[in-house]
Amino acid sequence: xxxxxxxxxxxxSSEAVLDAKRVLSSIKLVEGExxxxxxxxxxxxxRTASQIVGSKGKILAVDQYSPSLDVLRDKVKKEGxxxxxxxxxxxxxxxxxxxxxxxxxxxxxxxxxxxxNQELDQVIPELxxxxxxxxxxxxxxxxxxxxxxxxPLSSRITAEDVNSALESRGFKSQxxxxxxPYHYAVVLIKK
Ligand SMILES: C[S@@+](CC[C@H](N)C(=O)[O-])C[C@H]1O[C@@H](n2cnc3c(N)ncnc32)[C@H](O)[C@@H]1O
Numbered sequence: 001x002x003x004x005x006x007x008x009x010x011x012x013s014s015e016a017v018l019d020a021k022r023v024l025s026s027i028k029l030v031e032g033e034x035x036x037x038x039x040x041x042x043x044x045x046x047r048t049a050s051q052i053v054g055s056k057g058k059i060l061a062v063d064q065y066s067p068s069l070d071v072l073r074d075k076v077k078k079e080g081x082x083x084x085x086x087x088x089x090x091x092x093x094x095x096x097x098x099x100x101x102x103x104x105x106x107x108x109x110x111x112x113x114x115x116x117n118q119e120l121d122q123v124i125p126e127l128x129x130x131x132x133x134x135x136x137x138x139x140x141x142x143x144x145x146x147x148x149x150x151x152p153l154s155s156r157i158t159a160e161d162v163n164s165a166l167e168s169r170g171f172k173s174q175x176x177x178x179x180x181p182y183h184y185a186v187v188l189i190k191k
Contacts, residue, residue, distance in 0.1 A: 039110030
């Protein structure tokens with residue numbers, strides 16, 4: 001039997017190369033929204049998002065890697081953050097979340113793994129289920145440019161890859177943005 005070579009999802013935080021405030025203002029997160037950080041890692045983006053959505057909003061920080069979630073849990077406690085829920089879950093399976101409860105879902109430096117592992121048909125229908133009608137999905141990925149920080153070029157995906165994968169799975173592409181020196185974002189709307 002030949003073994004399928006899967007992309008190994010890294011647990012590395014991108015905090016050193018990605019400005020959470022810039023990402024969140026570019027993708028237009030606003031006060032009062034329910035924001036899901038899918039594959040949040042150590043949650044540096046979730047923590048910034050918690051300040052933006054405020055007490056009327058909510059952050060759902062989802063990851064399957066408990067050591068990263070422990071780091072986030074400590075910081076949430078120390079910083080007295082009260083609007084952030086940590087959810088240990090596998091994004092390729094049914095999520096412990098109700099239908100149509102999320103305004104904006106972010107996936108930062110995560111989608112390329114599902115793309116190369118051919119897991120999109122497990123992951124995307126769940127995102128569609130938990131997003132409100134007209135809800136947004138923001139994909140942030142490393143630009144596929146030689147000589148820049150990030151995973152090997154063979155593991156990266158372009159904005160065109162993101163658009164074609166998600167437009168055929170229930171999303172409509174809305175805009176492409178530059179969100180840092182090494183990152184782009186694609187914002188899509190649930191159709
Ligand atoms: C490269 S890290 C990015 C973390 C964070 N978003 C950032 O930009 O710093 C990828 C994250 O996705 C998470 N991840 C990968 N596959 C997952 C899955 N099937 N379910 C939940 N989390 C997953 C990993 O545990 C890891 O924390």
